[in-house]
Amino acid sequence: MPKTALLKESERIMRICNACRYCEGYCGVFPAMMQRKSFPDVDLVYLANLCHGCRACHYACQYAPPHEFDVNLPQTLAALRTQSYRDYAWPKPLARAFDRNGLVVALISVLVTTLVMLLTYVVQDAGVLFATHSGAGAFYQIMPHRVMVIPSAGIFLFALLALTIGFTRFLRDTGVRVHQLLNPRTMWRAATDAAQLKFLTGGGDGCNYPNERFSHLPRWYHHGMMYGFLLCVAATSVATFYHYGLGWEAPYPFASWPVVLGTVGGIGILVGTGGLLWLKMQSDPEPRDRQSTGMDVAFLALLLLTSLTGLLLLVARETPAMGVLLAIHFGVVLALFLALPYSKFVHAGYRFAALIKYARERRAVPGKIELSSDY
Amino acid sequence: MIDTSHIYDVLIIGGGNAALCAAITARREGATVLLLEHAPRTLRGGNSRHTRNLRYTHKQANDFLTGPYLEEEFWQDLSRVTAGKTDEALARYMIRESEDMLDWALNNGVRFQPPLSGTLSLARTNAFFLGGGKALMNAYYATAEQLGVEIEYHAQATDLRIQDARFTSAMVTQRGDACEVRANAVVVASGGFESNVSWLKQAWGDPAENFLIRGTSYNQGRMLRVLLDQGAKPVSEPDQCHAVAIDARAPRFDGGIVTRVDCVPFSIVVNKAAQRFYDEGEDIWPKRYAIWGRLVAQQPDQIAYALIDAKSQGLFMPTVFSPLQADSLRELAEKLKLDPDALENTVAAFNRSVKSDNFDPSVLDECATEDLDPPKTHWARALDTPPFYGYPLRPGITFTYLGVAVNAHAQVLMGNDEPSPNIYAAGEIMAGNILGQGYIAGIGMTIGSVFGRLAGQEAAHHAQNGAA
Numbered sequence: 001m002p003k004t005a006l007l008k009e010s011e012r013i014m015r016i017c018n019a020c021r022y023c024e025g026y027c028g029v030f031p032a033m034m035q036r037k038s039f040p041d042v043d044l045v046y047l048a049n050l051c052h053g054c055r056a057c058h059y060a061c062q063y064a065p066p067h068e069f070d071v072n073l074p075q076t077l078a079a080l081r082t083q084s085y086r087d088y089a090w091p092k093p094l095a096r097a098f099d100r101n102g103l104v105v106a107l108i109s110v111l112v113t114t115l116v117m118l119l120t121y122v123v124q125d126a127g128v129l130f131a132t133h134s135g136a137g138a139f140y141q142i143m144p145h146r147v148m149v150i151p152s153a154g155i156f157l158f159a160l161l162a163l164t165i166g167f168t169r170f171l172r173d174t175g176v177r178v179h180q181l182l183n184p185r186t187m188w189r190a191a192t193d194a195a196q197l198k199f200l201t202g203g204g205d206g207c208n209y210p211n212e213r214f215s216h217l218p219r220w221y222h223h224g225m226m227y228g229f230l231l232c233v234a235a236t237s238v239a240t241f242y243h244y245g246l247g248w249e250a251p252y253p254f255a256s257w258p259v260v261l262g263t264v265g266g267i268g269i270l271v272g273t274g275g276l277l278w279l280k281m282q283s284d285p286e287p288r289d290r291q292s293t294g295m296d297v298a299f300l301a302l303l304l305l306t307s308l309t310g311l312l313l314l315v316a317r318e319t320p321a322m323g324v325l326l327a328i329h330f331g332v333v334l335a336l337f338l339a340l341p342y343s344k345f346v347h348a349g350y351r352f353a354a355l356i357k358y359a360r361e362r363r364a365v366p367g368k369i370e371l372s373s374d375y
Numbered sequence: 376m377i378d379t380s381h382i383y384d385v386l387i388i389g390g391g392n393a394a395l396c397a398a399i400t401a402r403r404e405g406a407t408v409l410l411l412e413h414a415p416r417t418l419r420g421g422n423s424r425h426t427r428n429l430r431y432t433h434k435q436a437n438d439f440l441t442g443p444y445l446e447e448e449f450w451q452d453l454s455r456v457t458a459g460k461t462d463e464a465l466a467r468y469m470i471r472e473s474e475d476m477l478d479w480a481l482n483n484g485v486r487f488q489p490p491l492s493g494t495l496s497l498a499r500t501n502a503f504f505l506g507g508g509k510a511l512m513n514a515y516y517a518t519a520e521q522l523g524v525e526i527e528y529h530a531q532a533t534d535l536r537i538q539d540a541r542f543t544s545a546m547v548t549q550r551g552d553a554c555e556v557r558a559n560a561v562v563v564a565s566g567g568f569e570s571n572v573s574w575l576k577q578a579w580g581d582p583a584e585n586f587l588i589r590g591t592s593y594n595q596g597r598m599l600r601v602l603l604d605q606g607a608k609p610v611s612e613p614d615q616c617h618a619v620a621i622d623a624r625a626p627r628f629d630g631g632i633v634t635r636v637d638c639v640p641f642s643i644v645v646n647k648a649a650q651r652f653y654d655e656g657e658d659i660w661p662k663r664y665a666i667w668g669r670l671v672a673q674q675p676d677q678i679a680y681a682l683i684d685a686k687s688q689g690l691f692m693p694t695v696f697s698p699l700q701a702d703s704l705r706e707l708a709e710k711l712k713l714d715p716d717a718l719e720n721t722v723a724a725f726n727r728s729v730k731s732d733n734f735d736p737s738v739l740d741e742c743a744t745e746d747l748d749p750p751k752t753h754w755a756r757a758l759d760t761p762p763f764y765g766y767p768l769r770p771g772i773t774f775t776y777l778g779v780a781v782n783a784h785a786q787v788l789m790g791n792d793e794p795s796p797n798i799y800a801a802g803e804i805m806a807g808n809i810l811g812q813g814y815i816a817g818i819g820m821t822i823g824s825v826f827g828r829l830a831g832q833e834a835a836h837h838a839q840n841g842a843a
Contacts, residue, residue, distance in 0.1 A: 019632070019693055022506060022510075022632070056510075060506030060510035062509050067418075203486060203488060204505075205486060375422075375508070375773065375819060
């Protein structure tokens, strides 16, 4: 759907929802909606990113298809979210990556990984590549440390810059001011809502994903993925400190912090992304936004591949397969870094920004309008 | 496909709250249960789909309610709106039996929410379903399926075989195929006849053509007709119903909650001759909304217009349809196809009679008109600040009260007041026993829940013990 039509449809549905309000207990979207009488575009984008896609409102909706009002809030907000990823992408020309994001992320993954493997094969002597290496610096016999660090750090810093610019612009448009980011109460609220995925609890029984039945599984899988990812970031940070701070070279022993954090994190990602992909395969098509499905699947798959290749490398690091596995894992990681600002990953920033905005709004005085209640 | 080789213990006709409460209860009592829902799965649940809360007796505040609501107060509230047109013994029985309804619903998968915004006057008396009535119905259907209740959609009961007040079988049509279903007992919970316009016309005449039906289009009253034709004792009157004034632009059926227009107390309401006809500010809106459907139904062409000015925007729930808007009363009259002179005269007379300016929307304020007929006794403020807004109103029928009489076992009373041994009724089809007229929020669900559960239990006992 073109952007203007999507905004118009979102506004139409919000008017219906705001006259109904039966879903107010499910998540933050409805209480935020109820503080508004009209829905300018920026507010719609904010509400779309506040929506966690739990679908509880859809199965509870008396106006969902086949009703003539044809209300499909999860689908519409999902489409508007993806549109906002496009709108806030930086630099602008790369926003088109969100047009066919599944394909783009898949291509990045395949091309970058293939390129790294090919280069390794061409540059490195076969005798070295397929030999068994062990002890400190073993990896660097396949690929010198600098060859790994320079491109990955470069790409990572670029990704960080692109994500930060998108996040900052989103915050600005949503109406969150810089000084509000320094308010501990607001930030604590937003952080705990994000850390618990509070709005996937659906008021107690979980979300209606992948189908009408209530389930906490999506939330637990997402936790596995999210905390797994954070543990892997921690593992990498510790390893960087070991390398530069203490002069210890990888690979590290199994009982070391980088390996323990990375292993636990990797398993978390593996289970989380695998579970989410498995749920997605069974997902009810009605509330699904088909345009966003490729994006969702591609990023989950890339993350799953990152963790899988990392764990395989760990298991096989003292065998002749290490050289090839290292090249593959390094390629996948580079692809992940490159894809970050142009993939589903961006939802983390915009969702968090929306939660910050909501943390401020929810403190507002609730309305004192008397309803007819009616039934 | 329906299994017609089998004689079920209990047949449930209907698929709303009362039907599901009956089905779940009967199944839990060990009966084999078949439930026939006329609607497809996507539109299941009758008018319960559109509901939001349950009024029930409770001795103290709990997670969902702010304070106690005891039998006597419930009874007083009910007898006030019905003006005595209720069966006191049955009503008091229902009120007492409603006490453990919340726990029962929770145990059967329904979730409630704490009273949030906009429901101040009901926060003590009515428990709100998390997600509303469709979520409630989803929970009950899931529970019923899990318990082994057989559920058939698209299945319309068309006739009942009744001999000497005893039910033997039901004729059922499903996707064009007709069959006969046998059971030892039947619970009829198939709603009122509000969607049957020709029946409404028998009671109301041609004005019924202009009524909008707020709920399911499946409530054709077929079972009500069959039972009355076979000698069941009627209760209430064909023109009694729960009717509210809703936006005239609402769909003919199933518009549900969003078509409400809550601006009446802050407006003046005129008919098509641009004349006022009732005190818009008689009481707070939650206590008055239920009379306005009937008031509009009594106006020419069953249409009315609620008019406000810029001062009153934002004092009431946002509406799903935008009001018609104009910078002058004449222009607004033209947009609403009212006589501009007549409207100006009506508004001028109203504005002249407005005295106090101590306006307060949160209480019964002092802003009353003087020397105006009909008066507006609260929140009367001059309409003088453009832009002006107009909301067209029509009667919105929620459900009809004409029904079959039942006893305290939910058994249908036949002509000579003798209860049928195995025909039970629950929900709208017997709501007239409790509601002879008027309405209080959430009582439709009290009636359906209590009598549904009762009917399911009695039917299961009958089928298992005394079926022979």
